[in-house]
Amino acid sequence: HIAFIGHPAELDDVLPKVLNGSWRSSYEAKAADAKRIAHNQLAAREMSLTRPIYAKLTPAMQAEDWTAALLAIEEGLALMPDSCEFRQIHADLLLHKLRDIKTGMPVMRELVEDAIDKKFEAVSWMVMALNQLFDPTIDNSHLPHDDRFAMGNELSEQILELNPPQGDGPLKFHWYIPVAQYYYESGNKDRAIELIEVAIKSLDHQEPMPDHTKQHYLTPLLQALANYTG
Known part of the structure; x- marks a missing residue:
């Protein structure tokens, strides 16, 4: 069995090299592996940062404790200031929940x-x-x-x-x-x-x-x- 992780459009280039045995040692394979490893490391790092934030944010949102939720999301933004999701939640809390x-x-x-x-x-x-x-x-x-x-x-x-x-x-x-x-x-x-x-x-x-x-x-x-x- 062959498992491919990537965009389907890339298969036309990758599959022939896999079948003839040249993919494993190719530059593309090494570059793809490096990209995958870097992506996984970034995802793991982000998860390690966001998990404790959501541990505070989720129960606060469920309880409609908007002040506690705001404190949690501001803590998250201090760690990840360019997080799209954190910034969306931040704006929503201020504008629509707290109406500040x-x-x-x-x-x-x-x-x-x-x-x-x-x-x-x-x-x-x-x-x-x-x-x-x-x-x-x-x-x-x-x-x-x-x-x-x-x-x-x-x-x-x-x-x-x-x-x-x-x-x-x-x-x-x-x-x-x-x-x-x-x-x-x-x-x-x-x-x-x-x-x-x-x-x-x-x-x-x-x-x-x-x-x-x-x-x-x-x-x-x-x-x-x-x-x-x-």
């Missing part, structure tokens, strides 16, 4: 700026940030209107520039929901509907996924479309 607008909005602005500055992870970070401001399932009425819409505009434009509707970029079915919500709340209902329709169609262009997974992504898209057209 004075502290939360500067944190949110910094998150938006950092998300836009990202390179390879830019869109996923920007969508995460935009969800804090325009997730249709969250009540954002307590957030300062002008700041919220200014950040929403900047994030939405950047997301669509990197993953335009006419392009074949990935994850439109997930990433376009907060973008569409921004345009809808801004009064541009036609743009919001267009983006949701593109997102729905994109589900048919993805690699095959289980029906329950497809339904998971389709349900909020159909709900958004119903809200915008109703």
Whole structure:
């Protein structure tokens, strides 16, 4: 049996070398092993840092003890200041759980700026940030209107520039929901509907996924479309 860990697209190059016996001693094999080892070491290090944080954070979140949760996540950020998940939780706690607008909005602005500055992870970070401001399932009425819409505009434009509707970029079915919500709340209902329709169609262009997974992504898209057209 042959086990391959990597992207399927790499198999066309790797498999012939495995079959003829040249892969094991090749430079590519050694480089792949080094990359795998480095990745595993990084993952192990991150787990060693995050495990004690989640040991404090999880029970605090379950008990809705937002102050204790905030202390835990701030401890986590001191260890891993560029953790996407920690920064998302931090913003959510301040803006939506504690509703500490004075502290939360500067944190949110910094998150938006950092998300836009990202390179390879830019869109996923920007969508995460935009969800804090325009997730249709969250009540954002307590957030300062002008700041919220200014950040929403900047994030939405950047997301669509990197993953335009006419392009074949990935994850439109997930990433376009907060973008569409921004345009809808801004009064541009036609743009919001267009983006949701593109997102729905994109589900048919993805690699095959289980029906329950497809339904998971389709349900909020159909709900958004119903809200915008109703």
